[in-house]
Amino acid sequence: xxxxxxxxxxxxxxxxxxxxxxxxxxxxxxxxxxxxxxxxxxxxxxxxxxxxxxxxxxxxxxxxxxxxxxxxxxxxxxxxxxxxxxxxxxxxxxxxxxxxxxxxxxxxxxxxxxxxxxxxxxxxxxxxxxxxxxxxxxxxxxxxxxxxxxxxxxxxxxxxxxxxxxxxxxxxxxxxxxxxxxxxxxxxxxxxxxxxxxxxxxxxxxxxxxxxxxxxxxxxxxxxxxxxxxxxxxxxxxxxxxxxxxxxxxxxxxxxxxxxxxxxxxxxxxxxxxxxxxxxxxxxxxxxxxxxxxxxxxxxxxxxxxxxxxxxxxxxxxxxxxxxxxxxxxxxxxxxxxxxxxxxxxxxxxxxxxxxxxxxxxxxxxxxxxxxxxxxxx
Numbered sequence: 001x002x003x004x005x006x007x008x009x010x011x012x013x014x015x016x017x018x019x020x021x022x023x024x025x026x027x028x029x030x031x032x033x034x035x036x037x038x039x040x041x042x043x044x045x046x047x048x049x050x051x052x053x054x055x056x057x058x059x060x061x062x063x064x065x066x067x068x069x070x071x072x073x074x075x076x077x078x079x080x081x082x083x084x085x086x087x088x089x090x091x092x093x094x095x096x097x098x099x100x101x102x103x104x105x106x107x108x109x110x111x112x113x114x115x116x117x118x119x120x121x122x123x124x125x126x127x128x129x130x131x132x133x134x135x136x137x138x139x140x141x142x143x144x145x146x147x148x149x150x151x152x153x154x155x156x157x158x159x160x161x162x163x164x165x166x167x168x169x170x171x172x173x174x175x176x177x178x179x180x181x182x183x184x185x186x187x188x189x190x191x192x193x194x195x196x197x198x199x200x201x202x203x204x205x206x207x208x209x210x211x212x213x214x215x216x217x218x219x220x221x222x223x224x225x226x227x228x229x230x231x232x233x234x235x236x237x238x239x240x241x242x243x244x245x246x247x248x249x250x251x252x253x254x255x256x257x258x259x260x261x262x263x264x265x266x267x268x269x270x271x272x273x274x275x276x277x278x279x280x281x282x283x284x285x286x287x288x289x290x291x292x293x294x295x296x297x298x299x300x301x302x303x304x305x306x307x308x309x310x311x312x313x314x315x316x317x318x319x320x321x322x323x324x325x326x327x328x329x330x331x332x333x334x335x336x337x338x339x340x341x342x343x344x345x346x347x348x349x350x351x352x353x354x355x356x357x358x359x360x361x362x363x364x365x366x367x368x369x370x371x372x373x374x375x376x377x378x
Contacts, residue, residue: 025212149187292335
């Protein structure tokens with residue numbers, strides 16, 4: 001948890017320096033109570049998730065936190081969305097009207113962000129429909145429009161741009177002038193936007209960030225690798241070794257391209273008859289996205305994987321590994337979320353904040369660092 005704590009403090013410092021607010025996205029945790037409890041203990045006051053089951057867990061461990069539902073609500077779960085979240089991201093007028101009807105019956109108001117399509121081709125209404133949609137939403141007494149938002153780089157891999165962010169700023173100005181009503185938020189900050197934020201290129205009107213991957217894994221979504229100032233050791237997979245043998249590194253029989261799983265790892269060329277040590281570890285494609293695993297030992301390479309086992313080339317030296325030892329791997333987002341969602345791997349939270357340790361509720365807020373190269377020590 002110390003690495004996550006560091007990343008949380010650093011990202012929060014960047015966001016606060018920009019004058020914006022932060023919702024921590026916990027989708028990848030898949031409702032893991034231990035980590036969620038620690039995030040709340042560290043002062044996280046706004047949490048976003050896209051699964052109602054996860055929001056139930058969040059409501060249990062952090063009942064006083066603001067909760068965001070990060071998928072457009074589905075009509076069959078309107079009541080659950082209202083009961084489990086304070087804010088939802090929306091694109092369909094029919095659904096918003098159903099939220100309004102159900103909210104009246106429950107005696108509450110529900111806040112909404114209208115998502116705008118800016119090129120990533122995921123959720124979002126076309127900009128030309130914004131005025132008409134908001135004209136109808138402002139007439140709904142149990143719906144409180146918070147503002148507009150966008151998802152950038154979540155589906156098609158579109159690189160966020162200043163032009164896209166400025167479009168949202170102009171759309172909000174248009175809506176406020178048209179209806180003479182204030183829209184509080186432009187929710188367009190995400191892990192993929194953080195590099196622009198660090199470079200000082202995000203318009204000041206973008207005042208809400210929804211960040212998950214960069215906090216949980218330290219990822220730089222634009223260039224790959226780790227974002228400057230963040231840690232990439234927040235989550236490590238340890239896979240137990242069940243076999244070590246010196247073997248040929250090339251098959252001795254005819255092979256085919258028809259395999260149950262796509263090849264993983266780097267394609268390496270070996271001379272016929274070349275030999276080396278290979279380890280079999282207890283993790284496979286049923287557990288995670290093996291292609292998203294990287295051995296911490298740079299001399300080790302993943303050779304392939306089946307449903308339940310992965311094969312790691314150890315080179316000429318098995319590094320004193322023996323059966324029963326573990327090989328450690330860093331995980332991509334896809335590998336991490338699939339592992340957290342799976343039932344086969346044990347999950348342990350290390351570096352837990354002691355129960356008797358006083359937590360300064362202003363700890364994150366008081367973490368002040370330059371927005372580009374500073375490292376916050378939480």
